[in-house]
């Protein structure tokens with residue numbers, strides 16, 4: 001399967017018409033700048049299954065709010081339109097994630113929390129948005145596993161046989177990686193570049209990209225979470241940390257140590 005065939009396939013399985021009608025309606029509302037948080041909140045709450053799923057997600061520990069968030073409207077205010085939109089669109093894929101590769105859900109949650117820690121450390125705007133990219137960074141793996149078995153199975157075999165990094169095995173088998181697939185997915189949902197880019201390039205950092213800083217955050221969080229062994233990304237190796245990414249974030253070894261300490265503390269809380 002070549003690149004364009006892959007892209008068509010991904011777009012087919014994740015296209016808006018196949019998503020529940022309420023999701024399509026809500027995302028349209030979220031795109032309308034005149035809509036208020038209260039209006040969107042009410043619309044989401046009309047679909048009880050969807051609203052339960054979104055609330056379950058925001059309370060699943062990836063933000064670490066000390067009080068549970070009990071209404072969609074409250075979530076909208078705390079997390080912002082982009083985050084809620086992303087969660088609404090991804091509920092179906094995230095649903096699949098818990099039954100997918102062992103450890104991927106824990107890996108994703110831990111990555112989301114770590115992204116927030118790094119974003120706060122760097123004093124970046126919108127740590128909630130950065131955190132949601134951490135939650136979804138490996139979403140492409142779920143899409144591949146559930147829809148393109150003919151490429152996914154050989155990847156798994158290669159990872160095991162050669163003890164390879166997952167994305168390296170993907171490159172060998174299908175020339176693209178789950179990062180590209182995840183990026184296509186978010187792009188198709190018309191999410192903004194600051195959400196698409198960090199997912200699309202978390203294994204392929206380049207300092208000249210528009211959202212290099214946010215991409216660096218996801219790249220580093222993914223590696224730290226693997227290094228600490230929280231969950232699993234499907235392989236046993238740890239990718240090489242990009243020096244360029246460290247430069248763009250302005251982080252040194254001592255900073256990373258500090259971030260890791262905070263991370264292990266938070267993870268201990270989260271696992272409880």
Ligand SMILES: [Fe+2]
Nearest residue numbers: 137138202203
């Ligand atoms: Fe990844």
Ligand SMILES: [Fe+2]
Nearest residue numbers: 137138222233
């Ligand atoms: Fe990952």
